[in-house]
Amino acid sequence: MVEPKLIAARLADVTNVIARSICNISGVAGMSVGVVHHGEVIYTDNLGTRHVNRDEPSWVPTSKTIYNIGSISKSFAAAAIGRLFHDSDHVDWYTPVEEILQDFQPADKRLRGLLATSDFMSHRSGLFGDLSLALQGDFEFLLPRQELVRTVGQLETIAPFRQSWHYNNWGYSVVGEIIEELSGRDFGDYLDETVIGPLNLSDTTSRPNFGDAHDFADAHFSLRDGTCYPAPRRYYFKDSLFEAAAGIYSNVDEMLQWGLAILRAESNPDTSPLRHMQISTLVSNQIPLDNPSHDFRFYGMGWIRTQLPGVVGLQGDNPELLELHELPVLGAGGPSMLTYYHQSSAPGYYSAIFLFPETESVVVVMTNSMPLNDAADWIIQAYISALFNFPTTADYVELAERSGKSKLQKSDEVLKRMREIRDNHPHDKPLPASTYVGTYVNSIKNFHIEILEGPTGPGHPQDTRHLEMRFQGRESQRYQLRHLYGQVYEWAVDFDEAAKRGRAVIWDPEYFLVHFTLGADGSRANALSWAAFTDVRPGGIIMHRDDDREGNGRVVEESSFSIGGMLRNVCCSLLGRFVGEL
Template sequence: MTSSELKNTDFSPVDYAIGSPQFIYFVWCPVNLTDVFATTPLLFSRPTEAQVSGIPGVSVLVINQGEIVHSNNFGFSNLAENILVTSDTIFHIASMTKSFTIACINRLRVEGKLTLDNTIQDILPEAQSRDPVVAQFGTVADLLGHRTGFYKVDSIWLGAEGELMFKQEQATAVFNQLRSVQSVRSKFMYNNIYFAMLGEIIAKLSGMTRSITTKVNSLPDNTSLTYNAFSDATPFNVPLPGSSASGALGASGSLMSTSNDLSKYYKALMKCWTAQTNHKERASHIAENLLFDDVSWLFTPLQIMDLPTAREKSYAGGWARSQLPGTHQSSLVGDTSFVMLLPEAESAVVVLTNSMALNDAADWIGQLLVEKLLDSPIRNDYARLASLSAKRAIKKYEELTNKLEAGKDLSNPPKDLAKYAGSYVGFGGVFLIDIAVVKDSLELRWQGRKSQALPLHHYREDVFSWFLTFDDQIKHGLFPAYRPQYYLMSFKSEDEKGFKILNWVHDGDVVEGENFYRLGDSQSRVSGISL
């Protein structure tokens, strides 16, 4: 039966198990997905339909038993020019990049150039973490499994307007400055800097040069534009993350691809899994010349994700494992995407979108397809859930606005604004916050860049706020955060020149915040500032 004949075939799960009693899995047959795709458009916005999530375009693909059984596309890759999404439209896939990174690490492992137990410092002597345990004992596996216990500093490396705040060669310097908030190997704590470090390891051991970003004017014509969703779900075109500066996103989330091309990759992974595991009854039909060596290593659990847990949920490098499927989602300015693999059945669901939506619409669509693929007896109303979650996102931001307003105290005016002005550096000198007086007001500039300029308003005493409306954050290409302290800059330790310290709670795991020291003071180190 051909793939086209499979597309509209009904099925029920085949309830027999293959393999040992310790590892039971089911084989699923083709499904009728027609009714699913009648629901899918309701989960995102199109100009002619009620808007829900704020996604202009979606590309979906379903693989079953190693073959594509359905692919479909909705909406637009370019709203202004009414260009439709196709299965060959190029999307930014953000954190779905990570599975490709671990495939490169696996190639180096197979070639004998590294092991999981190699310490980071063995390979990169310049990796001198401020945490003495990680500095001495941190391994490649710790990076792959997100298990060093460091906070994630997402607000530091990704700025406004799609700009990355660090250059690739600064990745190690940033890693060295990360603080521990949990003990090593005790808890899963997702951190993009780990995969930036894996990119450094790949570059060094392979001898390959870094290629981090592609400039917008050289992208193929079939590349989708990227969008953020306003509070009313209207899509707003924003720059592609990383397109305006070379930065350290690379191995963490810089790849772009199509649903068609990703299907080849995932099919190859699952084909290798079938051939290389003990399921000999199913492996007998697999041809030689497999693309990946020892593919089961790619799915080896490295760190439990949730504790306590009734079922396994762990992280393998670039894949989140659960008791049934393996998944990975991605979210970045201009992108939310989803992939779920069921390797034993050689089945997968891929969802690519071109917007940071009001909710995780890619996940809703993916779960909808997985439910149908598995013929689940329990079905969720994902269109309704998408509508509710979009409303909840806006409601949460309204609650945040009210909290910030309640904490404001303007009874005492600020000091002379010149006292607050200056350049404040932290992270061992690789991150700078510039405070300038502009037209009788203060202005914040991350890394001193004019493109990163945001207004600062007096909040109380020596605290200023850069809080923006939800839609203004979208216009600036920022991730809306829901913690009040995130939007506050506190100035401390005043002398005759002004304030010596700026404190910013940019990560919720470090409640005391990060100190940035006035440039020129003995506490500050300024080498390596990326301007």
């Protein structure tokens, strides 16, 4: 067995050269890493800062610094519900969700009586995971938790049931509701009692302490020049739509303990505090990540299971930034190795965890930035390569540079497309703003958009009053609408504005088009559609005018229209992915 000190030296080289460079290139404020090998912690280290405006040594992160772990939270929720199903005589992984949550009914009648918890947990429901009605930036949830079950019931079917993998954060939100229904307990309380408490994970929680003296990594967002923009405030997920899906906070020390507990619960369940959590089921093959599957890439429940050598990081952003053939083969030239992993991308936090059963190894990377690429993915692959001393190692710094440029280019293409459309209609003038002003609601009337007439704003292409769109009517959720042609407006935002508002980058131009439909006499719009995705939902979300909710439709004119000003006025809780993309 290789001397742990030699391995630690290789890992330190990664920190000092590769990880540091990737953080600088990608706009990562702070990073923490930890490695367990043969069941023992052999390395931890940290880079950067917990907050870019604090450069004192005390603000350098440590292995005890608290980060949001985003979608890695799913592995905790999966263990918790595994315990409930183990203890139950009347429900299990395949019990239809309608039999547990009485208010749940899929709009797609073909799924009724079939859609089970395991389908949500393995992302094989075939339902669209778009979060447009829940998250639009500025660290706010747009729907109360009470609307979760109804909203999930209305999700569109985009793939055959149980035939393909489509990541869907909503499903794990449903898992949280099921946990509360079956246990009779609050999700956080049940998690503490059955999972976190028995492992003595004292800093792992969905209810973090945000006190100034606490060792906490603040969220940041990379601007296009790689500088880090700090979030205007701290946020958390307690009692929100996505507490179970992405709401847990932890640190490197305890995530290493968590990974090791998962490995030992699988290999020797009789002596594990997690022995009733059905860990072997959670890390088993439930659905291939690609269909038809030609390799060993599968999703379980809260974990991806794959074999090295192979391409990893498929749950994160980098496969969207580079072609599949451009992605590195982790472990190239080395022996076959089984690994379980998961990634996370939440507003201001990207992280990753890998487990290796054969060597009882765990690698964790946590960052406090939404970067120009999935930096945590590139960084953790570099550490894994050093840990096992793979004969062939990718140039992860170069991959970070290339993927970062790709993200900016994709974002810029959206604005370029808007200019092209507008240039193709040089003489097309909008109808009076009063034609469109009003309130529009979705089919189940839990989400509305206010269209208002506002003062001329920067960048508006015509000398007329522009329109303004407000999600759920909130001042903090306002976006300028600019006329394109006919009855079509657009609200595309540039990269830095999206970052400062905590938005995940969307690079389908169709998403940012608002199509108004005029009534029979042509004097007033009676519907609009928005949030289209070219390949998945080309018709967008259709919303109809609601005269019962009409206001006067006029925005109070302000002296400035600044993103910073809007951020300072934010007063509600959370997010923007995304998750995801959460």
